[in-house]
Amino acid sequence: MRLGVLTRYLIKIHIGPFIFALATITGLIFLNAVAQRIEGLIGKGLPWTVVVEFLVLSLPHTIALSLPMSVLVAVLYSFTELASSNEIMAMSAGGIKPTRVLVPLLGMGAVVTGAMLYFNDQILPESNHRLKNLLVDIGRKSPTLELREQIVNEIKTESGVDVYFMTADRIDQVANKLEEVTIFDSNSSIRKRTTYAASGEMAFNAEKTDLYLTLFDGVVHEVQTDRIGGFQRVYFDKQIIPLRDVGNELERRFGGSDRSDREMGFKLLTESVSAREAELDSVRIDNREKALQALRLALGRPIDEDTSMVGTMVVYQ
Numbered sequence: 001m002r003l004g005v006l007t008r009y010l011i012k013i014h015i016g017p018f019i020f021a022l023a024t025i026t027g028l029i030f031l032n033a034v035a036q037r038i039e040g041l042i043g044k045g046l047p048w049t050v051v052v053e054f055l056v057l058s059l060p061h062t063i064a065l066s067l068p069m070s071v072l073v074a075v076l077y078s079f080t081e082l083a084s085s086n087e088i089m090a091m092s093a094g095g096i097k098p099t100r101v102l103v104p105l106l107g108m109g110a111v112v113t114g115a116m117l118y119f120n121d122q123i124l125p126e127s128n129h130r131l132k133n134l135l136v137d138i139g140r141k142s143p144t145l146e147l148r149e150q151i152v153n154e155i156k157t158e159s160g161v162d163v164y165f166m167t168a169d170r171i172d173q174v175a176n177k178l179e180e181v182t183i184f185d186s187n188s189s190i191r192k193r194t195t196y197a198a199s200g201e202m203a204f205n206a207e208k209t210d211l212y213l214t215l216f217d218g219v220v221h222e223v224q225t226d227r228i229g230g231f232q233r234v235y236f237d238k239q240i241i242p243l244r245d246v247g248n249e250l251e252r253r254f255g256g257s258d259r260s261d262r263e264m265g266f267k268l269l270t271e272s273v274s275a276r277e278a279e280l281d282s283v284r285i286d287n288r289e290k291a292l293q294a295l296r297l298a299l300g301r302p303i304d305e306d307t308s309m310v311g312t313m314v315v316y317q
Contacts, residue, residue: 006091006096006100006101006104007103007104010078010101010104010105011104011108013078013081013082014074014075014078014105014108015074017073017074017077017078018070018071018073018074021069021070021073021074021077022066022067022070025065025066025069025070025073026059026062026063026066026070029062029065029066030058030059030062033058033061033062034055034058037054037058037135041054041138046138050134050138053134054131054134054135054138057127057130057131057134058131059127060119060123060124060127060128061124061127061128061131063119064116064119064120064124067112067116068116071109071112075105088101121265121266122265125259125262125263125264125265125268126263128262128263129259129263132260132263147166147168147171147202148171149168149169149170149171150167150168150169151167152165152166152167153165153166153167153168155211155243155246156246157243157244157245157246162187163187164183164184164185164187164243165183165184166181166182166183166184167181167182168180168181168182168200176201176202176203177199177200177201177202178197178199178200178201178202178213179198179199179200180197180198180199181195181196181197181198181199181200181213181215181218182194182195182196182197183195183197183213183215183241189225190224190225190226191222191223191224191225192222192223192225193220193221193222193223194220194221194222195215195218195219195220195221195239195241196218196219196220196221197215197216197217197218197239198216198217198218199215199216199217200213200214200215200216201213201214202214209244209245209246210242210243210244210245210246211242211243211246212240212241212242212243213240213241213242213243214238214239214240215236215238215239215240215241216237216238217236217237218235218236218239219233219234219235219236220232220233220234220236220239221233222234
């Protein structure tokens with residue numbers, strides 16, 4: 001069906017402001033949402049694909065907020081422009097009723113409403129669910145190891161059970177080289193070790209979970225507290241120190257986990273309501289039976305007799 005000149009004109013003057021408002025409002029809300037989450041992403045050593053996935057999954061709930069506001073901005077701006085240029089007065093003078101001007105807008109509103117219903121039912125709940133699972137997985141991932149020069153670096157291994165302290169005068173992050181390394185190990189209650197090395201190298205295993213320090217030209221000072229004056233000094237040309245579980249790979253969980261109301265479409269919400277109503281009815285019946293039993297016991301009557309009491313309780317309820 002071919003649209004009239006007036007209908008095409010009214011639609012045309014709304015499209016520009018709508019697109020501009022949608023882009024602007026979505027951008028502002030999106031930046032605010034990302035800023036609130038950025039602290040949980042920094043220092044996690046996440047691959048760029050995970051960051052892009054986080055950004056993409058953050059868009060739907062932003063659009064769900066910005067699109068209705070964009071429609072309002074577009075309508076207000078367009079009608080303000082029509083009024084300021086006296087176009088509405090010209091239409092009235094030409095015999096065009098105000099209701100005729102609203103017809104195209106109501107049609108556009110119906111289209112946007114249908115699109116938002118589909119969006120809120122199919123796309124938004126699934127994206128919210130996947131975003132929640134992604135944030136939970138990221139939260140379970142420990143920060144990647146970051147070593148800095150000339151300060152005491154705390155290195156937690158074995159899921160935080162063992163702790164080492166390391167200093168180095170120079171750390172080459174590109175070549176993974178260390179110079180003038182000192183490592184303090186006090187995880188044993190009877191042996192305290194301090195390792196000094198002129199240089200060293202760092203290397204992770206293939207899973208990026210274990211760090212191997214290869215030290216060169218050094219000495220180990222070991223204080224033994226289980227005997228008086230216990231002390232041992234060991235020189236070495238090369239020593240390898242494995243540090244387990246200092247890094248953590250991101251473990252993804254797809255599906256699973258319970259869904260909140262923001263993660264359910266119309267069908268799942270209806271099923272959830274029906275399940276909750278059935279559960280509530282079951283609780284009411286169970287409480288009613290317990291109340292009847294307590295009342296019979298209080299009156300000194302056997303639990304399996306005096307069935308007329310049931311009718312009495314039902315009436316009073």
